[in-house]
Amino acid sequence: MATGTSPPCYHTLQHYSSIAPVQTRALQQLSNRNPSKRIETLPMTLANHDIARIFREIADSMEILGEDRFRILAYRRAGDAIANLPRPLAEYRAQQNLEEVPGIGKTIAEKIGVLLDTGSLPLHERLKGQVPTGVLDLLRVPDIGPRSAKRLHDELGIASLDELRAAVEAGALRGLKGFGAKTEQRIRQGLDALAQHEQRTLMSTALVAAEGLIAALRAALPDMERVSYAGSLRRARPTIGDLDLLAAAADTGPVVRAFTRLSEVARVISAGEAKASVVLHSGVQADLLVVPPAQWGSALQHFTGSQAHNIRFRELALERGLSFSERGFRQADGNLLTCADEAAVYATLDLAWIPPELREDRGEFVAARAGTLPHLIDLADMRGDLHMHSTWSDGRATIAQMAEAARARGLDYIAITDHSAYLGVTGGVDAERLREQAAEIAQINAAYADQGEVFRVLHGVEVDILPDGELALPDAALAVLDIVVASLHVSLRQPQEQITARLLRAIANPHVDIIAHPTGRILERRAGADLDMEAILQAAVAHNTLLEINSGPDRLDLDALHVRRALELGAGIVINSDAHNPDDLDWLRYGVLTARRGWATADQVANTWPPARLRSHVAQ
DNA sequence: GCCGTTTTCGGCCCGACTGTTTTCAGTCG
Numbered sequence: 041m042a043t044g045t046s047p048p049c050y051h052t053l054q055h056y057s058s059i060a061p062v063q064t065r066a067l068q069q070l071s072n073r074n075p076s077k078r079i080e081t082l083p084m085t086l087a088n089h090d091i092a093r094i095f096r097e098i099a100d101s102m103e104i105l106g107e108d109r110f111r112i113l114a115y116r117r118a119g120d121a122i123a124n125l126p127r128p129l130a131e132y133r134a135q136q137n138l139e140e141v142p143g144i145g146k147t148i149a150e151k152i153g154v155l156l157d158t159g160s161l162p163l164h165e166r167l168k169g170q171v172p173t174g175v176l177d178l179l180r181v182p183d184i185g186p187r188s189a190k191r192l193h194d195e196l197g198i199a200s201l202d203e204l205r206a207a208v209e210a211g212a213l214r215g216l217k218g219f220g221a222k223t224e225q226r227i228r229q230g231l232d233a234l235a236q237h238e239q240r241t242l243m244s245t246a247l248v249a250a251e252g253l254i255a256a257l258r259a260a261l262p263d264m265e266r267v268s269y270a271g272s273l274r275r276a277r278p279t280i281g282d283l284d285l286l287a288a289a290a291d292t293g294p295v296v297r298a299f300t301r302l303s304e305v306a307r308v309i310s311a312g313e314a315k316a317s318v319v320l321h322s323g324v325q326a327d328l329l330v331v332p333p334a335q336w337g338s339a340l341q342h343f344t345g346s347q348a349h350n351i352r353f354r355e356l357a358l359e360r361g362l363s364f365s366e367r368g369f370r371q372a373d374g375n376l377l378t379c380a381d382e383a384a385v386y387a388t389l390d391l392a393w394i395p396p397e398l399r400e401d402r403g404e405f406v407a408a409r410a411g412t413l414p415h416l417i418d419l420a421d422m423r424g425d426l427h428m429h430s431t432w433s434d435g436r437a438t439i440a441q442m443a444e445a446a447r448a449r450g451l452d453y454i455a456i457t458d459h460s461a462y463l464g465v466t467g468g469v470d471a472e473r474l475r476e477q478a479a480e481i482a483q484i485n486a487a488y489a490d491q492g493e494v495f496r497v498l499h500g501v502e503v504d505i506l507p508d509g510e511l512a513l514p515d516a517a518l519a520v521l522d523i524v525v526a527s528l529h530v531s532l533r534q535p536q537e538q539i540t541a542r543l544l545r546a547i548a549n550p551h552v553d554i555i556a557h558p559t560g561r562i563l564e565r566r567a568g569a570d571l572d573m574e575a576i577l578q579a580a581v582a583h584n585t586l587l588e589i590n591s592g593p594d595r596l597d598l599d600a601l602h603v604r605r606a607l608e609l610g611a612g613i614v615i616n617s618d619a620h621n622p623d624d625l626d627w628l629r630y631g632v633l634t635a636r637r638g639w640a641t642a643d644q645v646a647n648t649w650p651p652a653r654l655r656s657h658v659a660q
Numbered sequence: 661g662c663c664g665t666t667t668t669c670g671g672c673c674c675g676a677c678t679g680t681t682t683t684c685a686g687t688c689g
Binding site: 108109110111112113114115116117142143144145146147148170182183184185186187188217218219222223226271282283310311312313314315316317327329342344345347349350352353354355357358359360363364365367370610 | 664665666687688
């Protein structure tokens with residue numbers, strides 16, 4: 041980072057021309073003497089994501105109708121802001137601080153109130169009459185924006201993706217002014233891509249693909265100066281839409297051309313002198329931006345996003361009379377300040393460098409200016425892993441093999457937490473088998489002690505929370521264990537009040553130390569349980585129960601927003617692999633990235649602690 | 661519609677690439 045007398049940037053003389061009922065909070069119900077009557081009298085309330093979706097639909101509809109672009113921007117920003125909120129909108133309203141949320145002003149706060157009270161909004165209903173839902177769907181097709189969607193609807197009567205497909209097949213688009221053969225071909229390809237690749241790519245898969253592309257690009261161009269992935273992958277989002285790659289080279293054109301010729305590339309969408317978009321054989325889209333080395337910092341900042349972060353950043357630059365782009369800071373006199381690294385980009389606006397995982401316009405600018413950004417946890421801070429399986433249940437390796445793999449990765453302790461016998465498919469352990477397992481673990485620990493190793497294996501279990509909230513093992517069996525991990529595996533579709541109460545009962549059990557993968561979501565396949573998370577997080581604080589970030593690439597559960605809210609409330613977090621074989625221990629990397637997105641420091645994560653501190657916490 | 665080191669008006673992020681054009685609108689990230 042540039043400090044002291046050296047300017048952060050260099051002056052150059054370059055010139056460049058569903059409606060989900062939330063009902064009542066489960067905690068309130070538990071304390072209510074007559075809960076069933078209470079529920080019936082409460083109005084249905086929209087969840088934050090429902091209201092965010094409504095505002096985004098309003099923005100899309102108004103854009104198709106060609107209304108004022110800044111009003112559209114305001115609705116879209118409000119939708120984004122709401123989607124990012126850590127607590128239910130109703131709480132903000134109750135505390136009368138809705139308008140303190142950036143992007144929510146007087147008008148939108150009133151509309152939120154109407155939505156919370158009545159479940160619908162006159163403006164939204166009116167727009168639905170003018171722009172059918174199927175026309176909004178057209179915007180999901182690559183290369184179809186609001187103008188094209190409006191013309192397809194107005195001039196050809198197309199009001200759904202199916203009708204668009206039929207029109208393309210019938211050659212009807214060619215009759216439209218401005219729609220040539222290439223446009224028709226692109227729309228056909230866009231529809232195909234939408235149909236077969238609607239799913240996003242898991243972070244773990246994207247990381248492997250990105251690292252492969254980077255290696256291939258380096259091999260093809262040995263003299264390329266720098267190359268990195270950027271975008272949502274660098275921000276560690278749990279799933280990734282497109283891969284974004286950035287390269288630095290004095291001569292940009294040859295890098296773009298080499299990229300489009302890589303064997304991984306199935307189809308080139310576009311390619312110019314500075315950037316290209318391709319579709320890989322895996323179906324994933326990859327975008328490459330190539331910049332001169334002097335612009336690496338500004339380009340990396342630009343290409344990492346998020347869009348919301350970038351917009352906010354550029355607004356802050358404008359306040360100082362600087363126009364920021366991937367090329368650098370344009371001054372009023374037209375001169376460009378370039379930045380060769382990201383720290384210089386942020387330093388130019390008197391901001392500390394913001395870690396990519398925090399770049400979502402969720403308060404990181406205020407913290408960067410105040411010098412209060414958290415010192416985020418790193419993988420190297422991890423000392424233990426408190427959730428994994430062995431051949432005693434559905435794991436593929438013995439306890440000794442798991443222990444050795446963990447020790448080889450630099451951990452000081454693990455907990456073996458095989459499934460309780462309740463899950464028929466996994467075999468599992470009952471009270472008797474737990475006693476046998478304890479003897480095996482004692483032997484392994486004795487061997488490590490004899491060798492002078494600090495490494496230790498803790499004895500635990502992953503006990504099922506039964507549909508009624510009982511645990512699948514008796515308290516007496518749990519009491520003798522070092523660590524008890526409790527989790528939901530069945531009946532995940534119970535109504536909110538029921539499944540929340542079920543989890544609250546497990547949290548309150550004094551033997552339970554950790555709640556594993558709290559929501560049970562499987563990314564791109566299954567939404568999590570409909571939990572009242574605020575009640576869950578508060579109960580975890582009250583009972584000193586640790587909440588897990590499960591590092592499984594298709595779980596990453598808790599997610600980052602809940603991690604951040606949990607930490608705000610003072611809950612303890614653990615990051616566990618849930619490994620079923622030794623290689624899965626490497627998944628901790630993804631859990632740590634998720635913790636970083638949740639603003640977690642090492643000290644807030646209990647398995648960065650030395651064993652003694654962890655033991656005393658668990659004993660409380 | 662939001663917002664304020666340009667605070668109740670007048671701004672609102674910025675540039676690359678494409679297609680169908682002859683100078684730019686639309687889309688994307």
